[in-house]
């Protein structure tokens with residue numbers, strides 16, 4: 001990768017990770033990612049805003065070499081997670097006069113995770129500024145973008161907001177700015193779903209806090225920059241808002257075809273009633289696609305057979321994840337088939353305890369579905385349609 005000028009005195013010096021396919025050993029990255037780092041050169045001092053994943057330190061150093069950077073005074077750390085902070089020790093070593101500028105919580109996390117000594121920190125608070133000479137960095141606390149210490153950095157002279165994970169996307173591209181809004185929308189929505197959705201109300205507050213700011217460029221630390229900030233801000237307003245869509249998300253597993261037959265029937269019955277549905281066969285599902293679908297669906301229907309005494313383990317995984325991610329769905333239920341007994345329904349209700357959903361009567365049957373069972377699925381489709389009407393997401 002190469003360094004690129006964003007505006008005079010502000011450069012993109014991060015790296016592209018084309019081949020990374022999983023993050024946190026959990027999140028699929030179908031489009032790779034980038035670790036963006038930014039160099040801001042003022043008349044008096046130079047700052048580096050966030051660094052890169054430690055596996056790619058050499059790329060960052062190469063970009064600094066390319067620009068002939070001989071001195072860095074400040075390393076601004078917006079977020080302590082290692083994909084942004086992991087190269088800080090190497091930068092501190094290379095620029096012995098440099099200091100890490102961050103908030104108190106982030107400082108403590110960096111000390112714990114990267115063993116950075118106390119004397120290398122400058123601790124700042126919300127609204128504080130740092131002058132580089134003709135360029136000012138203002139620090140805006142934005143806790144719980146997904147960790148407790150997250151913050152944003154604003155450069156008023158150039159109207160650039162550096163947001164780290166917030167408003168970013170796992171999307172590897174050589175384009176400095178968003179090259180294709182549809183593709184980046186998709187990646188940004190996946191990313192929001194995977195790490196920020198559990199903090200929806202806080203994220204909403206961060207968006208409101210930014211409303212009074214004059215922003216011409218949003219510079220996240222993953223994915224391309226936004227030179228049309230309204231695109232990503234509006235998308236986030238939709239995702240964090242309370243409105244749900246006329247959509248059923250249906251994660252399921254079938255072992256011998258009984259649950260599959262129920263899923264197929266329910267999908268058709270919902271479509272016939274004007275309700276959109278996205279089924280996810282968990283044996284082949286990209287969990288990021290499922291998380292993305294959960295962002296604004298009105299209803300979650302879980303399809304599972306009973307394995308031994310409870311839900312299939314793949315369904316347990318998906319339900320656990322959904323419970324952690326806390327989508328804003330209003331309704332939930334379960335369909336599926338058992339062989340001889342078990343506590344599948346009770347187990348799943350317990351597993352989804354963090355969701356604020358109304359449980360609709362499940363359709364849980366013994367063996368392969370019979371005519372009466374398909375009729376029960378039709379009644380479930382009727383009920384979901386009625387609930388969506390009541391929620392105002394579908395008009396009668």
Ligand code: FEO
Pocket residue numbers: 079081082083084146165222
């Ligand atoms: Fe991209 Fe939370 O780190």
